[in-house]
Amino acid sequence: MTTRLQELDEIEASVWSELERCVATRPRSEAGEDAHEPPHEWRVAVLATVDDGQADARSLVLREVDAAERRLIFYTDARSPKVRQIEQSPQGTLIFYSRELGWQLRMQVRLNVETTGLAVSSRWARLQTSAGARDYLSVAAPGRPLDAPLSELGVRGHFAMIEAMAEKVDWLELHPQGHRRAVLGGHGSHWVQP
Numbered sequence: 350m351t352t353r354l355q356e357l358d359e360i361e362a363s364v365w366s367e368l369e370r371c372v373a374t375r376p377r378s379e380a381g382e383d384a385h386e387p388p389h390e391w392r393v394a395v396l397a398t399v400d401d402g403q404a405d406a407r408s409l410v411l412r413e414v415d416a417a418e419r420r421l422i423f424y425t426d427a428r429s430p431k432v433r434q435i436e437q438s439p440q441g442t443l444i445f446y447s448r449e450l451g452w453q454l455r456m457q458v459r460l461n462v463e464t465t466g467l468a469v470s471s472r473w474a475r476l477q478t479s480a481g482a483r484d485y486l487s488v489a490a491p492g493r494p495l496d497a498p499l500s501e502l503g504v505r506g507h508f509a510m511i512e513a514m515a516e517k518v519d520w521l522e523l524h525p526q527g528h529r530r531a532v533l534g535g536h537g538s539h540w541v542q543p
């Protein structure tokens with residue numbers, strides 16, 4: 350059995366290095382037959398948002414991590430309902446769980462959507478020649494009923510990036526010798542009862 354980390358700053362550093370490690374592996378949906386090793390279990394996160402006072406949540410592939418800035422990046426279709434929700438209410442929660450690590454992260458984040466500008470165009474330039482580009486090129490917006498008439502023609506990509514700035518991380522470790530939980534914040538961390 351591996352040694353358990355004891356210090357909160359070591360745990361926080363390890364959380365961010367696992368997040369960085371996970372974006373280096375390809376998600377199963379993209380690796381397909383080429384998948385030689387299982388993707389990191391944190392590669393697909395659940396993002397919860399607020400929709401007019403009602404909770405909403407969905408799975409998203411984590412694309413980029415900047416540990417120093419405590420920033421995570423996801424890609425999406427600019428027309429998807431989550432984009433409107435984030436514009437109206439930028440608070441969100443990200444959930445990551447890894448059975449291998451025994452770690453759950455509940456990360457309170459401040460969300461921002463970028464649909465134009467260099468950060469978006471440079472990523473779209475990289476993506477548009479890949480198979481993943483079709484996710485952002487459909488004529489119909491995500492969630493649109495399939496029997497509704499089409500009024501517009503999709504002539505350009507609807508690629509957008511969601512930026513999530515971590516404000517607080519609730520870390521839970523499930524362990525046979527006793528579960529542990531800590532709140533890891535940019536302004537100090539503390540242990541809490543699991």
Ligand SMILES: Cc1cc2nc3c(=O)[nH]c(=O)nc-3n(C[C@H](O)[C@H](O)[C@H](O)COP(=O)(O)O)c2cc1C
Pocket residue numbers: 378393405406407408409410411423424425426429430431432491492
């Ligand atoms: C494994 C998995 C990965 C997904 N990755 C993404 C993603 O990276 N970006 C995205 O917009 N939707 C992704 N989706 C689809 C979303 O979960 C969701 O169905 C879609 O974005 C519409 O969400 P919304 O109606 O809340 O906007 C993924 C779904 C699954 C099951």
